[in-house]
Amino acid sequence: MKRRMCALLTVLFAMAVATPARGQTAADLMQRGVDAYRSLEYEAASALLRRALAVEGDAALPDSARAGAGIYLGATELFRGQTALARNAFRLALMADPRQRPDPLIFPPDVANTFEEVRQISAYVRIAVPPDTTIRLRSEEYRLRLYSSALHDVAVHILHADGWVVSVLYEGPINDSLDVRWDGLNTNHTSPVTGDVALRVTSRPARGEARTLRMPLTIRPIVADTATLPPPPSDTLMVRGQSRIMPAVAALAAGLVTGAAAAVLPTIVAEDGRGGDRRFIVAGSLGMAGVIGFFARRDSGVNTENAAANRRARAEWQQEVAAVRDANAQRRGDVRLRIEAGAVTTSERDNR
């Protein structure tokens, strides 16, 4: 029983001290390595710094610290006479932060010179992008910044998941840094790029190793909802118009009846039925007017007031529809792209 209790207490103690020790390992190792370097204990400094740089995962050193550790390690190896190892350490520092340089107040000129030699032939690029942003299509741009270790040529492309180039953002030289802008459209600037794509930055140094950075981008379009079109005025709201044929017939009848009345008036009024021939001028005019009225009303409709009221109702509806369509067209044009950036992966190949 006593032995079991001791074992349990030992495990609990180990668990209590293990977690903070593991979280501080990389930074602590680096600090101890730097202290050893300053104490001119290059063997110990080399071992501690290498252990610090070897830590991966959440406990790994951040890029700026890794770059600093790499410079300390390179200086250590240089003083140990291991020039090749020193150059590798400097390359490691540039890979973590292309703009990193050895501090001349801390390191002697030999270190700076060797570092500069390495930097001249090492084309390293670092990508800085907002991790999650939204741009308005055709009015805003997606901005990314590239930091370079040395002057060299780069190509910046947007790749489809299948590997083909969707859009070419930049191809040309880069010195210290470069701002690249992308409008979210494909190469022809005809349609927006959406879905899972990748940002690829290829470094092409004149000599040395080529390097490719690949950053996954997830692009989702955000389109505003369109408004509802007003329904056309229903039949129950329209003023019922007379049929075209009945008013036309009425006009014809009016003309013919009054015309006939003019023609037969002497027969009705006068006992001898005699009348002047001039009455036929009036009778003919009335009859002809009736025929004209018949065709005019048949062709154009009759109830002009009702037709005008219906036209007004339809015109109001069409104006409302046009206004909604304009607003919807504006909303459709206001497309936004939400762009989420993922972690950068690196691949290198010998360009020599």
Next chain:
Amino acid sequence: MTSLRFCVLIVALVVSLPQAATAQSRPQFWVGAHGRHVSARTSAPGTIDGSSGFAWGADGSGRWYHLSMRAGYTQGSLEHHAGGAVREYVEGFAHIGAVLLPFLEVGAGPLIRTWTSSGSDGTNPSILRVQLGIPPPQPSSSTDITQRWVLWQLRGRFDAPIYDSEESAVAIRGFAQGWASVNSEVNVANHLDSVRGGEAGIIVRLGAPVALRMTYAIDEARLSGGRRRDTVETISLALGLSVGGGGGERPAQPVTASRARTGNHEP
């Protein structure tokens, strides 16, 4: 029936009209000048006396709800067909009426017509006096003879639009009316049996408010048991101003219902 009683009858008719003519809510007015060709003939056993000529005048009319009013005046000279004699012709009328239906109007009122013939106009005054039953003149009296007809008319008028459009200022209307005299007086000895007449015409609104009117009218009076007939035919052309009137179409109904706002998402 006296003239007073006739007037009372007409006024009572107008006042007691039902509101059947509320559709005539738009007032209509006409005022214009006319030229008229007048043909008059007097037929008696064994003789026919005819004359014709031109007359000029003005007339006006108005419609207000179910009330209508018409008045006119015409004056001219007619020449006898047998010779160059002249008869002076003067006519005036005033009617008041009611619009029973948009196309039907009834009215009543006096029409006064005078004929003045002189002895120098070629007409044989003796024959005319015999025809008219006028006693021979005294040696000192004038040879002028004036007939004055006072006719109390009762008339019905059919008035219908033939063409009317709000998109065009041109409008055409046709009308026909008939009338009969219910009480007549004439200053000649012959007994006046009856007088009746009719009129038909066309009104063309050329462009608001100018309008053109052409009418044909005829009336005939029977005297002395039908042995004598006086017939007057006119055809007239008038130019005037016409305001209001639209053909009697049904007025547009207001669109008051609200519209639903459902469905029809624009694709």
